Amino acid sequence: MKSIPLPAIRRYPLYLRRLKAYRMGGTLWVSATMLAEDLGFSSILVRKDLALTGLEGRPKYGFSIDPLIGAIEESLGWNNRTDAILVGAGNLGSALLGYSGFAQYGLEISAVFDSDPAKIGTKVQGVPVFPMEKLTDFIGRTHIPMAVLTVPAESAQRTAEQLEDAGIRGIWNFAPAKLKLSDKVVVQRVDLASSFAELSSRLKKDQT
Amino acid sequence: MKSIPLPAIRRYPLYLRRLKAYRMGGTLWVSATMLAEDLGFSSILVRKDLALTGLEGRPKYGFSIDPLIGAIEESLGWNNRTDAILVGAGNLGSALLGYSGFAQYGLEISAVFDSDPAKIGTKVQGVPVFPMEKLTDFIGRTHIPMAVLTVPAESAQRTAEQLEDAGIRGIWNFAPAKLKLSDKVVVQRVDLASSFAELSSRLKKDQT
DNA sequence: ATTATATCGATATATAGGTATCGATATTGA
DNA sequence: TCAATATCGATACCTATATATCGATATAAT
Incomplete structure (x- = not known):
């Protein structure tokens, strides 16, 4: 099982969406x-990406869709369910909980943690909210591997350390902060500022 | 004014955050x-990125923070205000409106558009909601250059075309759909699926 | 005054990833 | 049956970006 380059991995979800639409x-x-025409990529790139799944195509026909979907999902690990918790039930956290699309990736958020006493005991989008004090114990008991981090920037580092100590293995970090953790924890950052910077720059260039 | 490579542009917001914290x-x-140590980059990379702003450093000291912040913000175009509208006042749209950090980038969302009659006339996070029918006219009158797109995937393409026809120049696309527009419009995609794919893949690799 | 040091900045090198080329293969239609 | 065609898959090439090396410079310490 050779490792697939990250740029290809990032394109896989795009392929999946198109494939499911065709299906x-x-x-x-x-x-x-x-696929290339629909997505605006070069066909060579797409062919190479698909070859990485190990599947073989058929001249003049291409690839059989169902096995292709399966192969891509397996490459991503999306054929198995991934349990996660969400920490920080603010605006963004609630919005993410409300997004039903995560189920497609096998992502299942089973509990929410927040420091605001007013929220404890309530449910956000149907998921129960627990106090931060219960976080370590919960992770220890359930061995949940992943956390979605949607706390404010100020508390991000502290919370992340708490997650690491409790044994979390992956953090999907939506807080605008660079986390410094041991390399035992995989941190994936969603940085809106970076994205907006790119947009600003491309717009600026465009108008010259 | 030579153009700065996109990977550097994407790192600029990270530098800015650190710099402001130092300040x-x-x-x-x-x-x-x-900077490199704090952010986990190589120092050579950071030095090169900073050199791209045109500023000169001082041996043994480094860079003076205030001019550096200014130079980076200017490179990004964040020293000027960018007006935008937001289309799609759902969970995610509201969450984004509630995020006060955008002001740092010079991004100012002045109006919201939605197709749900129940929302028209109300305010979301203090910003008034207008019906989709007024979209074209509004853009035509105000010459607003940018739109934040937070509609469901199904209506993303249709709405994007409407935005293009009205004369929008940049779209920050949060909908899980690949937009097909003329290259007059700059589209910047925020794809949570791609991000999650990367996280899944890195976690999988890690556990082997 | 002289030496040690931390940094910058320029040049050179390496690597990853995307692109082009081309032969091989199966299917379609004449 | 045979030619035309659309695709695959392997190899080779190219470009962008990150990394390494090294001399130059200003400050601080001796």
Whole structure:
């Protein structure tokens, strides 16, 4: 099982969406050429990405859709369910909980933790909210591997350390802060500022 | 004014955050080495990124913080205010509106548009909600350059076309859909699925 | 005054990832 | 049956970006 380069991994969800859309329309075969045109990539790139799944295509036809979907999902680990907790039930946290699309990735958020006493005991989007004091114990008991971090920037580092100590293995970090943790924990950052910086820059360049 | 590579642009907001934190602490000078250690980058990379702003450092001292902040903000275009509208006042849209950090980037959301009649006339996080029918007219009158797109995937393409026709120049797309527009419009995608794919993959690799 | 040191900045090198080329193969249509 | 075609898959190439090396410079310490 050779490792797939990250840029390809990041494109996989795009392929999956298109493939599932084709599938809904009743299509059974898809070529790298077709996918490439729909997504605005070069067909060579797509062909290479698909080859990384280990699947073989068929000249003149392309790839059989169902096995392809399966292969991509397996490459991503999305064929198995991943349990997670969410820490920080603010605006963004609630919005993420309300997004039903996560189920597609196998992501299942089973508990929410927050420091605000007013929220404890309530439910956000159907998921119960627990106090931060119960965090360590909960992770220890359930061996939940992943945490979605949606706390304010100021408390991000502190909370992340708490998560690490409790034994969490992956953190999806939405807080605008760079976390410094041991490399036992995988941290994936979603940085809106970086994204907006790119947009600003491209717009600026465009108008010159 | 030579163009700065996108990977550097994406790192600029991280530098800015650190620099402002130093500034708060009263520090006046910062070296590429220090920034690099705090952010987990190589010092050579940071030095090169900073050089791209056009500023000169001082041996043994590094860079003077205030001019550096200014230079980075100017490179990003964040010293000028960017007006934008937000389309789609759902969970995510409201959460983004509630995030006060955008002001730091010069981003100012002045109006919200939504197709739900129940929301028209109300305010979300203090910003008034207008019906979709008024979208084209509003953009035409105000010449607002940017739109934040937080509608469901199904209506993303349709709405984006409407935005293009109305004359929008940049779209910050949070909908899980690849937009097909003319290249007159700059589209910046925030794809949670791609981000989660990367996290899944790194976690999987890690446990082997 | 002289030496040691931390940093910058320029040049050179390495690597990852994307792109182009081309032969091989299966299917379609004449 | 045979030619035309669309695709795959392997190899080779190219470009962007990150990393390494090294001399230059200003400050601080001796």
